[in-house]
Amino acid sequence: xxxxxxxxxxxxxxMVLFVLASGLSVTLGLMNFVNLAHGAFxxxxxxxxxxxxxxxxxxxxxxxxxxxxxxxxxxxVLERTLYRPxxxxxxxxxxxFSIGLVFMAVAAMKYAVGSQQQIISLPSFLLGRFDVFGxxxxxxxxFVIVLCGLLALALHWGFVKTRFGSRLRAAVDDARVxxxxxxxxxxLFAVTFAVGSGLAGLGGALGVELLGLDPxxxxxxxxxxxxxxxxxxxxxxxGPFFAAMLLGVADVxxxxxxxxxxxxxxYGVMVALLILRPExxxxxxxx
Amino acid sequence: xxxxxxxxxxxxxxxxxxKWHPAEFVVWVMAAAAFVLFPRQLLLLNEIAILALFAxxxxxxxxxxxxxxxxxxxxxxxxAYTAGLIALxxxxxxxxxxxxxxxxxxxLGLVTSPLVLKGNDLTRLMVTLGIGLLMLELANSLxxxxxxxxxxQGIAMGKILGLFEFDLFGKTAYAYSxxxxxxxxxxxxxxxxxxxxxxxxxxxxNPLRAASSGVPIPWRLAAVYTLSAAxxxxxxxxxxxxxxxxxxxxxxxHRSADVMLVLIIGGAGWLYGGIVGAAVxxxxxxxxxxxxxxYWQFWIGLFLVAFVLGGREILHGGIRAxxxxxxxxxxxxx
Numbered sequence: 001x002x003x004x005x006x007x008x009x010x011x012x013x014x015m016v017l018f019v020l021a022s023g024l025s026v027t028l029g030l031m032n033f034v035n036l037a038h039g040a041f042x043x044x045x046x047x048x049x050x051x052x053x054x055x056x057x058x059x060x061x062x063x064x065x066x067x068x069x070x071x072x073x074x075x076x077v078l079e080r081t082l083y084r085p086x087x088x089x090x091x092x093x094x095x096x097f098s099i100g101l102v103f104m105a106v107a108a109m110k111y112a113v114g115s116q117q118q119i120i121s122l123p124s125f126l127l128g129r130f131d132v133f134g135x136x137x138x139x140x141x142x143f144v145i146v147l148c149g150l151l152a153l154a155l156h157w158g159f160v161k162t163r164f165g166s167r168l169r170a171a172v173d174d175a176r177v178x179x180x181x182x183x184x185x186x187x188l189f190a191v192t193f194a195v196g197s198g199l200a201g202l203g204g205a206l207g208v209e210l211l212g213l214d215p216x217x218x219x220x221x222x223x224x225x226x227x228x229x230x231x232x233x234x235x236x237x238x239g240p241f242f243a244a245m246l247l248g249v250a251d252v253x254x255x256x257x258x259x260x261x262x263x264x265x266x267y268g269v270m271v272a273l274l275i276l277r278p279e280x281x282x283x284x285x286x287x
Numbered sequence: 288x289x290x291x292x293x294x295x296x297x298x299x300x301x302x303x304x305x306k307w308h309p310a311e312f313v314v315w316v317m318a319a320a321a322f323v324l325f326p327r328q329l330l331l332l333n334e335i336a337i338l339a340l341f342a343x344x345x346x347x348x349x350x351x352x353x354x355x356x357x358x359x360x361x362x363x364x365x366x367a368y369t370a371g372l373i374a375l376x377x378x379x380x381x382x383x384x385x386x387x388x389x390x391x392x393x394x395l396g397l398v399t400s401p402l403v404l405k406g407n408d409l410t411r412l413m414v415t416l417g418i419g420l421l422m423l424e425l426a427n428s429l430x431x432x433x434x435x436x437x438x439x440q441g442i443a444m445g446k447i448l449g450l451f452e453f454d455l456f457g458k459t460a461y462a463y464s465x466x467x468x469x470x471x472x473x474x475x476x477x478x479x480x481x482x483x484x485x486x487x488x489x490x491x492x493n494p495l496r497a498a499s500s501g502v503p504i505p506w507r508l509a510a511v512y513t514l515s516a517a518x519x520x521x522x523x524x525x526x527x528x529x530x531x532x533x534x535x536x537x538x539x540x541h542r543s544a545d546v547m548l549v550l551i552i553g554g555a556g557w558l559y560g561g562i563v564g565a566a567v568x569x570x571x572x573x574x575x576x577x578x579x580x581x582y583w584q585f586w587i588g589l590f591l592v593a594f595v596l597g598g599r600e601i602l603h604g605g606i607r608a609x610x611x612x613x614x615x616x617x618x619x620x621x
Contacts, residue, residue, distance in 0.1 A: 034409065085596060091408045092355050096551050097595040099544050103588030111582055219540060223420060230413045264424040271417040275402055278410045 004135040006253055012141035014248020015148035016210055018241050020203030020221070021228035022155060023075075023196020025240040029229050030172040031189065033083075034091050036098040038200055038225055039218030040105035045071040045201025046213040047109065050118045060123050064205055071201020076194040083193065084186075102218045109215035118213040144206055151199070156237045168192060227270045233279060305480045314559065318465055322458075329457035335569045336464035337525045342549045342561030343468075343475060344518030349547075350556030351479055352511045353491035354403060357412050357543055358419025361399075362392040362516040364426065364538035366523025371439040371533040372432070379445035385467065385524045392520020393513050400509040416543075423538040438534030442527065453529070460529035467525060468562075471518060476558055478514070487511055548591060 024038040045067035052058040052066060078101075086097050126140045159165040171178040171185045179185050204213070211221065227247060232240030247266065254265040321332055341363055348354040370388035378384070402414050426433045433439065446452045451459045478484050489497040490504050498504055527533045536542070545568070553564025571590070575583040 028409075032409075034412065082592065082596065089595075091412070092349075092551070093595050095355070095357065095412070096547065097592055099548075100588040100591030100595065103584045104592070105588075107582045107585030107588065111585070223416065226413055226416070230409065260428055261424075264421065264428065267417045267421045267424060271402065271414055271421065274410055274414050274417070275405060278405050278407070 002135060005137070006256055007249060008135070008137055008145070009141060010249030010252035011245060012138075012144045012248070013210055013252050014245040015145050015152075016203055016207045017224055017228055017248055018244035019148050019151055019199055020207065021225040021240060021244060022152075022203075022237070023193075023198075023200045024225050025229045025232065025237065026168075026192055026196050028226075029233075029240070030168075031087070033087060034094040034098065035083075036095060036222055036226075037101035037105065037218065038196075039220075039222050040102055041071045041075055041197040041200040042204035042207070042221070043105065043109060043213070043215070043217040044074055044204065045198075046204035046208050046217065047113065047118070048201065049205035049208060050120055050213060051113070053120050060120065060126070064202060067205035068198040068202040071204070072194045072198030075197025075200075076190060078197075079190050079193040084189075087189075102222070105218055106215050113215075115215050118208060120208050122209060140209060144210070147206070151202075152237070152241055155199075156241075159237050164188075223267070223270075227266065231270060231273050233277075301480060301482070301485075305477065311559075314562070315469060318469075322461060322465075326456070326458075329461045331569060331573060333457045333461040333464050333529055335565050336461065336468045337522050337529070338546070338549060338569060339562040339565035340464070340468045340471060340525065341519055341522035341546050342553065342565050343472060343558065344515045344522060345546050345550050346555055346558060346561050347475060347479075347515040347518060348512055349550060350560065351484060351491065352487045352508055354508065354512065355408055355412055356403070356415040357540075357547070358415035358417065358422075359519055359546055360538050360540070360542035361415075361419045361422040362396060362519035363523040363526070363542055363546075364422055365392040365395050365516075366520030367527040367533045367537045368426065368433060368439070368523075369520070370524035371442055371527040374442045374444060374528065375439060379443055381444055381447050381463070381528050384528060385521060388524030388527070389517045389520045392523065393517030395520075396513040396516020397509070399516075400512040403512060404505050404508055416540075419538070419540065419543055423535065423540075426535055426538055433533075433535075436535060438532060438536075439527075440532065442531040442533070444528050444531060453531075457529070464525050464529060467521060471521060472558065472562075475518070479558065483507070483510075548587070552594070 020042050021038075023041070024035060027033045027035045027038070048067040048070045049060070049063040052063040053060060058066075082097075082101075086094055089097075122140055126143055129136045129138050131137070159168070167178070167183050168188055170181070171183055171188050175185050204217070207213070211217075224247065228240050228244045231247075232243030250269065251263075251266055254261060258265070318336075322329070325332065341359075344362070345356065345359050348356060366388035369391040370384040373384040373387050374381075399418055402418065403411050405414075427435060429435075444453050447459065447463055451462070453459045479487070486497065486502045486507055489500070490502060490507060494504060523537060526537065549564035549568045550561055551564070552567050553560035553562065572583060572587065575586045579586070
């Protein structure tokens with residue numbers, strides 16, 4: 001295994017993390033809502049893919065939109081019913097609330113499908129490796145990099161260039177003034193939440209092969225999403241993107257070179273970064 | 288009014304706040320009476336006492352200083368592993384293990400306290416979560432010391448004070464844990480009603496104003512964080528000694544989440560909150576686990592969501608009103 005292969009694996013891993021965490025970077029990063037249950041939406045997406053493939057024989061690629069839609073629908077319903085009253089509450093309340101949701105999601109998934117690791121068989125054109133200028137690249141990883149790269153570009157474009165994006169930024173900066181200007185803040189937040197949950201679902205589906213999937217998924221990866229968002233900073237989409245890349249490469253590299261250290265490196269790096277840059281690695285200082 | 292008058296008045300109100308309310312005696316008498324009334328439930332009671340101590344430790348920083356920690360298990364684990372290792376390699380005397388466990392956790396708190404003084408709520412949340420996870424990874428990778436995934440086994444405890452031997456039914460264990468809880472509670476009660484404790488509350492409610500009236504915020508927070516860590520270490524040491532077993536579970540995230548839950552149920556910033564919460568939580572858990580052993584977490588989660596969404600004000604408002612009525616004009620909250 002060459003360095004470049006590790007780098008590419010790391011980037012693919014980071015890309016999935018980015019798609020998983022992108023929704024959280026909006027709710028936590030922008031709306032300042034501590035949603036520790038974000039991983040539950042990712043798990044829903046993952047299980048949609050697994051169950052559709054195992055029980056109904058749906059091809060892998062066709063399950064991806066389904067994973068997005070089901071998770072987005074779940075996000076929309078929960079935002080309307082449970083999340084909205086929590087926006088104005090304290091961080092502590094939000095933490096307790098979302099931990100409660102995680103506990104429920106984990107136990108419910110255990111009850112519904114059992115606690116074993118889920119395995120999917122990818123279609124043959126995504127299997128195996130091929131050489132690019134002497135570097136061995138996994139097909140699935142390349143597929144993930146391309147797909148998630150496009151998604152990242154689309155998100156950046158949607159956030160910075162579109163009317164929706166500028167309205168959202170306005171609503172986040174000052175919901176009251178935005179409302180006064182006639183921006184439908186409530187609906188905007190609901191749509192954003194749904195899209196974020198959908199992306200988490202898609203990330204979960206893409207991640208079954210790379211991250212594994214079992215009912216403890218939301219707890220196991222919670223810290224990774226949080227790292228991406230808090231380290232990446234909250235003012236842009238690009239911050240979390242680079243944080244995710246960094247995290248992916250560091251994690252894959254660390255596991256390859258110093259396997260006995262486990263996740264130690266990641267947590268250590270996070271704590272160190274947060275002390276040095278409490279507002280996030282790429283954030284402009286915000287009072 | 289002269290300064291001397293003012294000082295006297297402040298001192299007087301501090302002394303008044305320190306006075307024990309009759310209802311408080313009832314709580315402790317009930318806790319002691321449980322020893323005789325529920326002889327078959329002593330193991331559960333022991334767990335409640337330990338959890339209450341752990342929640343008390345979180346209350347010191349969360350309820351009184353406003354520091355939200357998601358990694359408090361780090362200190363519980365530190366105390367548990369230290370006490371376990373002392374018992375295995377140094378001495379079987381429980382009190383020595385308890386004191387050294389507390390000291391080790393306090394030291395860890397002191398060393399990590401600069402990390403939580405920076406940044407906002409969210410940064411603090413993440414840093415404490417990070418410290419908790421780091422400790423878990425550390426205990427996992429130092430397998431030669433901690434036994435890794437198998438944990439510390441074969442811990443044999445000596446008699447407490449050379450007199451009381453640990454038994455199978457948790458008789459000594461509950462008496463021991465309850466005594467430690469009581470002593471540390473009295474100390475905590477004393478501390479939060481001291482000028483130091485009042486300055487903490489000032490910091491919690493309005494850091495800017497506290498700083499401008501001369502409270503050295505970083506020092507105060509570091510001190511209470513260290514104290515809280517030592518308390519958590521005591522809970523960990525009791526856990527290790529009374530169950531005679533330590534595993535990675537003591538450092539798991541769910542420990543940090545559970546203790547926060549306990550404190551929220553009982554009410555933060557009210558020393559009895561941890562005790563009430565621990566009793567409610569353990570009994571609830573025990574009851575749910577009795578009819579659905581595998582999925583009790585679901586019901587705890589549901590309870591939590593409902594509680595935060597609607598019930599918290601109702602429940603705590605009710606308790607507060609009751610306390611106010613019972614204690615009359617003197618005002619409840621200890």
